[in-house]
Amino acid sequence: MKERRISGIVQRRGPRHVLMRGLLFAILLLFCAYYLVPLVVMISTSLKSLAEIREGSLLSLPQTLDFSAWTKAWSAACVGVRCDGLAPYVWNSVLMTVPAVAISTFLGALNGYALTKWRFPGADWIFALVLFGAFIPFQVVLLPMARTLGFLGLAGTVPGLILVHSVYGLAFTTLFFRNFFIGVSNGIVQAAMVDGAGFFGIFFRVVLPMSIPAIVVTVIWQFTQIWNDFLFGVAFTIGDSNPVTVALNNVVNTSTGVKQYNVDMAAAIIAGLPTLAVYVIAGAYFVRGLSAGAIKG
Amino acid sequence: MVSGIKLENVHKSFGGNEVIKGIDLEIEPGEFVVLVGPSGCGKSTLLNMIAGLETLGSGHIHIGGNIVDDIPPRDRDIAMVFQSYALYPTKTVRENITFGMQTRRIPKDLQKSAVEEFSTLLQIHAYLDRKPGQLSGGQRQRVAMGRALVRKPEVFLFDEPLSNLDAKLRIEMRTEIKKLHQRLGKTIVYVTHDQIEAMTLASRIAVMDNGHVRQFADPTTIYEHPVDLFVAGFMGSPPMNMLPGCLRRPDGRPVVEAPAGGGADALHFPLPDRLAARLDQPDGHQVVLGLRPETIFRAGSELPGEDRFTLNRPVSVVEPTGPDTMIVFEIGETELIARVRPEDAAEPGTPFEFEVDMAKAKLFDAKTGLHL
Structure with a gap:
C-alpha cells in the first residue's frame, strides 16, 4: 500500500498562522492534561505512604518511592473477610x-x-x-x-x-x-x-x-x-x-x-x-x- | 481423454428474475469456446453453473459424458481463472499454486515437479516465494493461470481473465492463452465482453444476449453471417452500420431504398445476386441494410469489382486511428462510419465519394431483426 505524504503540502505562512498554531497546540496540551492528570495522581498517590497522603496535597509528588501499597494491594488487601490481596x-x-x-x-x-x-x-x-x-x-x-x-x-x-x-x-x-x-x-x-x-x-x-x-x-x-x-x-x-x-x-x-x-x-x-x-x-x-x-x- | 461439455435446456432464475432462459450448447472436446455478450446477459452465471459454483434451475450439464448437475466444483475435474484473480493473499505464489493439490493430498514430490513445470512455462519461477500483494497485475494473472493449469484438469473455465489488465498486457496475455490452448489441447470455456478477444481466441463463439444464445458458430461465420441484428451489431469494432430502408424492385432487381434526407432523392442500394436470389419479401418490406465500416471506402481506392455502389455525401467527422481513418457521414437520420486509408481522408464538411462493396452487405428484417 502506498502511503500518501502529507508533510509536503504547501501551507499558509505569516504571523497569523503562527498564532493559530500556538493556539492549536495550547488546546491540545490542555486536553492531554485533562486525560493524564488523573493517571498521574493515581500513580503518585499509590507510591506515597498514608502519612504523606494525609499531610501533602493531591498533586504533590511522592518524596520517597514506597511500593508497599502495591504489594499490599496484590497480596494482602482485605477483600471482604479474606485478606489475600487481589x-x-x-x-x-x-x-x-x-x-x-x-x-x-x-x-x-x-x-x-x-x-x-x-x-x-x-x-x-x-x-x-x-x-x-x-x-x-x-x-x-x-x-x-x-x-x-x-x-x-x-x-x-x-x-x-x-x-x-x-x-x-x-x-x-x-x-x-x-x-x-x-x-x-x-x-x-x-x-x-x-x-x-x-x-x-x-x-x-x-x-x-x-x-x-x-x-x-x-x-x-x-x-x-x-x-x-x-x-x-x-x-x-x-x-x-x-x-x-x-x-x-x-x-x-x-x-x-x-x-x-x-x-x-x-x-x-x-x-x-x-x-x-x-x-x-x-x-x-x-x-x-x-x-x-x-x-x- | 479430453472432455467435452454439453448443456441441455439450462435455466436459472434469481428471485423470480430469469437470467438463463433455456440454453443448449454442445462443446466438443478440446474446443476453445468463448461466451460473449453485453454485461448482464448471463454469461458469467452460465460459466459458474458449468463450474458448479451456481446451482441449476433446471436442465442438465454433462462434462465428459457424465451428468454433473449435483456434483460439487471440486469433483468436476475443472479449473477456473477468475476476473479478480482471486489469489489467496496470505499464501505465497508457490502455496497458491499447490493449494489445490494439498487439499487433494497429492504427494509432495509430485506437487514440486508440477510447480517446476508450470512456473517455467508461465515464467513465474522468479517470484514463487512472494505474496500476491507484491506482484504486478500481469504477474498475478500468470499465477492465477498457473494455479488453474497445475492440476491438469480436463476443462478450463476463464471468467473475464484479462479485463483487469492494461491494453498492452491484455494483448500479450491473449496470445499466451491461445498458445497454451494449442499446446495443452484441453477444453476451454472463456467468458468475455470484449468481442475482439472472442474473435481472436475462439474456435467457436457463443454470442449471448438476455439469457439466450443468439448464435453459436466459428468466428468467421459470426462475423460474416450474423443471424440477427444483435449479433451483427455486437461483433465488430467500429460496429456494423445499420441503415433502415425498404425493399423495392424498380426494374425487377431488388434494391434497398433509403431516404437520403435534406430533400435529396432516395438512395437505391442494389443487392448482389446471391442475396437477391433468396428474397421473396414483397415490395415495400421494411429492412435494415448492414454495412461493415471496412466495406465502405473512397471511390476508386480499391480494385474495381462487382456489386459496387457509389454515393456522394459530405464528411461530418474524421477519426484517425493510425492504420485506418474513420469517416463519419450521414444518410438520412442514420450516422455511418467508413473505414478508409489515412491518405484518402478529407476535411469535415467537404463532399466525399464513397464506394460500397455490396457483395459483403447483410440484409435484415426490420421487424424480426433476423437475417434475410
Whole structure:
C-alpha cells in the first residue's frame, strides 16, 4: 500500500498562522492534561505512604518511592473477610476472560464467514436478529440468565461466567467479522472451492489467515468488555469466584478501618493494567496487520 | 481423454428474475469456446453453473459424458481463472499454486515437479516465494493461470481473465492463452465482453444476449453471417452500420431504398445476386441494410469489382486511428462510419465519394431483426 505524504503540502505562512498554531497546540496540551492528570495522581498517590497522603496535597509528588501499597494491594488487601490481596481475583479474571474471548471471537468469525460466504435463505434475517443482541441492556437478562445458570449447575462459578460472556459477546463479534468478510472477494472462496477445499478447509486455511486485522479488533473489544465487566461478575459469582472488578469494589468500598488511598489506587491500576497491555501489544499487531494484509482480492 | 461439455435446456432464475432462459450448447472436446455478450446477459452465471459454483434451475450439464448437475466444483475435474484473480493473499505464489493439490493430498514430490513445470512455462519461477500483494497485475494473472493449469484438469473455465489488465498486457496475455490452448489441447470455456478477444481466441463463439444464445458458430461465420441484428451489431469494432430502408424492385432487381434526407432523392442500394436470389419479401418490406465500416471506402481506392455502389455525401467527422481513418457521414437520420486509408481522408464538411462493396452487405428484417 502506498502511503500518501502529507508533510509536503504547501501551507499558509505569516504571523497569523503562527498564532493559530500556538493556539492549536495550547488546546491540545490542555486536553492531554485533562486525560493524564488523573493517571498521574493515581500513580503518585499509590507510591506515597498514608502519612504523606494525609499531610501533602493531591498533586504533590511522592518524596520517597514506597511500593508497599502495591504489594499490599496484590497480596494482602482485605477483600471482604479474606485478606489475600487481589492476586486470586486477577487469576479468576484471567481464567474467565481468556476462554470467553477465544470462544466468542472464534464463533463470531465462523458466524460472519457463514453469513457472508455461504449464503442461505434468510441469512439477512438471522444476521438482523443476531445484531439485535447488541442492543439488549444486560440488566434485562440478569434474572433469566441466573435461572439458566442454575439449571445448568453453573451458578456462582467461573465457567458460568465464561458461558454468559461468550453468549452475549456473539452479537458484536459476529457483527465485526460479518462486516470484514463482506469486503473479502467471493472469488477467493470460489477459487478455494474449485481447488477442492470444503467449508472448514476454506475457513481455517484461506479465510481465517486473511482476517488478522478483524481478529485483533475483536479481541481488543471483547477483552476490554469482559475484563472490565462488573454487572455479570457481581450478579453471577460469589466470594472466591469473583472477578477482579468485583474484588476491587470490595477493597475500595470497605466501610471498616482507615481509608487506605494508596492501596486503593494501586489496586485500581492493577485491575486496569491487562486491558492497557492488550491495547499496546495488539495495537502493534493491528497496524502491522492492516498494512501486510492490504491487498484487494 | 479430453472432455467435452454439453448443456441441455439450462435455466436459472434469481428471485423470480430469469437470467438463463433455456440454453443448449454442445462443446466438443478440446474446443476453445468463448461466451460473449453485453454485461448482464448471463454469461458469467452460465460459466459458474458449468463450474458448479451456481446451482441449476433446471436442465442438465454433462462434462465428459457424465451428468454433473449435483456434483460439487471440486469433483468436476475443472479449473477456473477468475476476473479478480482471486489469489489467496496470505499464501505465497508457490502455496497458491499447490493449494489445490494439498487439499487433494497429492504427494509432495509430485506437487514440486508440477510447480517446476508450470512456473517455467508461465515464467513465474522468479517470484514463487512472494505474496500476491507484491506482484504486478500481469504477474498475478500468470499465477492465477498457473494455479488453474497445475492440476491438469480436463476443462478450463476463464471468467473475464484479462479485463483487469492494461491494453498492452491484455494483448500479450491473449496470445499466451491461445498458445497454451494449442499446446495443452484441453477444453476451454472463456467468458468475455470484449468481442475482439472472442474473435481472436475462439474456435467457436457463443454470442449471448438476455439469457439466450443468439448464435453459436466459428468466428468467421459470426462475423460474416450474423443471424440477427444483435449479433451483427455486437461483433465488430467500429460496429456494423445499420441503415433502415425498404425493399423495392424498380426494374425487377431488388434494391434497398433509403431516404437520403435534406430533400435529396432516395438512395437505391442494389443487392448482389446471391442475396437477391433468396428474397421473396414483397415490395415495400421494411429492412435494415448492414454495412461493415471496412466495406465502405473512397471511390476508386480499391480494385474495381462487382456489386459496387457509389454515393456522394459530405464528411461530418474524421477519426484517425493510425492504420485506418474513420469517416463519419450521414444518410438520412442514420450516422455511418467508413473505414478508409489515412491518405484518402478529407476535411469535415467537404463532399466525399464513397464506394460500397455490396457483395459483403447483410440484409435484415426490420421487424424480426433476423437475417434475410
